[in-house]
Amino acid sequence: SYVLTQSPSVSVAPGRTARITCMGNNIGTKSVHWYQQKPGQAPLLVISYDSDRPSGIPERFSGSNSGNTATLSIVRVEAGDEADYYCQVWHTSSNVIFGGGTKLTV
Amino acid sequence: QVHLVQSGPEVKKPGASVKVSCKASGYSFIIYGIIWVRQAPGRGLEWIGWISTHNGSPNYDQQFHGRVTLTADTSTTTAHMELRSLRYDDTATYFCARALVGGGLDYWGQGTLVTVSS
Numbered sequence: 420s421y422v423l424t425q426s427p428s429v430s431v432a433p434g435r436t437a438r439i440t441c442m443g444n445n446i447g448t449k450s451v452h453w454y455q456q457k458p459g460q461a462p463l464l465v466i467s468y469d470s471d472r473p474s475g476i477p478e479r480f481s482g483s484n485s486g487n488t489a490t491l492s493i494v495r496v497e498a499g500d501e502a503d504y505y506c507q508v509w510h511t512s513s514n515v516i517f518g519g520g521t522k523l524t525v
Numbered sequence: 526q527v528h529l530v531q532s533g534p535e536v537k538k539p540g541a542s543v544k545v546s547c548k549a550s551g552y553s554f555i556i557y558g559i560i561w562v563r564q565a566p567g568r569g570l571e572w573i574g575w576i577s578t579h580n581g582s583p584n585y586d587q588q589f590h591g592r593v594t595l596t597a598d599t600s601t602t603t604a605h606m607e608l609r610s611l612r613y614d615d616t617a618t619y620f621c622a623r624a625l626v627g628g629g630l631d632y633w634g635q636g637t638l639v640t641v642s643s
Contacts (some may be wrong), residue, residue: 420587453569454628459638461620462570467629505570509627512624513584515572 421510423518434518437493439521441506445488446467449508451489452483456520457502465504466491501525527551529634536640542609545637546622549602554581554624557623559597559604560630565617575606575624611641 424442431437441451451469454462464473466483469489481492493500506518532546547559561573574585576595583595597604598602604621620635622630 450627454630456570462622462630462632463633464629464631467631473629473631495576503569507570507629513575514586514627514629515562515575517570517572520569 420514421508421514421516423506423508423516425504425506425518426521428522428524431496433496433525435496437496437500437525439491439493439504440516440524441489441491442487443489443516444459444506446452446487446489446508447485447486449510451482451484452507454463454507455500455502456505461473462505464511496525498525526624527632529623529632531619531621531634531637534638536618536639536642537611538643539611539613539641539642541611542607543611543639544605544607545621545639547604547606547634549604549623552623554597554599554602557625558593560622560624561595561604561606562620562630563617564620564624564636565614568617571617573606573619577606608639611639613641615639616641 453466455465456462465476468486470482479494483490503520505520510516528550530548555578558575560575576583578597594607621634624630
């Protein structure tokens with residue numbers, strides 16, 4: 420089955436740029452969605468279809484997807500961005516696949 | 526506003542069954558599928574399955590095949606997930622979310638903690 424691989428953790432200083440990657444075989448041919456999850460909360464969709472920001476998500480969040488790697492970028496990182504981040508794709512039009520998650524420490 | 530409201534926490538013994546509900550409101554129920562995801566304590570997100578609210582057709586992750594049943598009642602705009610033969614490692618928070626096929630999960634329920642304990 421299809422596997423999405425994320426680094427377990429990323430650490431960044433406030434005000435800098437965080438880049439969280441999601442690797443999968445030819446992931447560039449799929450649409451990638453990204454979620455932010457804070458402790459005790461449900462996940463929040465922050466990027467859909469590789470690079471679209473849902474309403475209410477700050478412009479500091481952006482996404483890209485090419486080849487075997489999708490990337491979530493957060494510029495001007497704030498303390499409130501500290502959370503777990505998950506990538507997700509649909510595989511074979513009927514199965515949902517999540518990456519293992521990346522813990523962002525600010 | 527779109528809301529997905531789940532049923533309350535459950536404590537079950539090993540071998541028992543649990544049924545979690547997800548009441549949708551604020552949108553046309555039959556347009557979006559309902560996805561079920563679980564998260565064990567301290568672990569990542571794990572997809573269980575999804576159901577088309579349009580025709581009631583479910584798809585399950587292979588590891589849950591035979592133990593889980595997803596249903597959707599269009600008259601009450603409520604989706605249900607039943608998990609049978611519970612094991613200790615089924616202890617997790619179970620989430621429902623809505624999505625179009627191929628799309629992101631844009632609205633989530635608040636989660637339902639299911640604890641399996643003797």
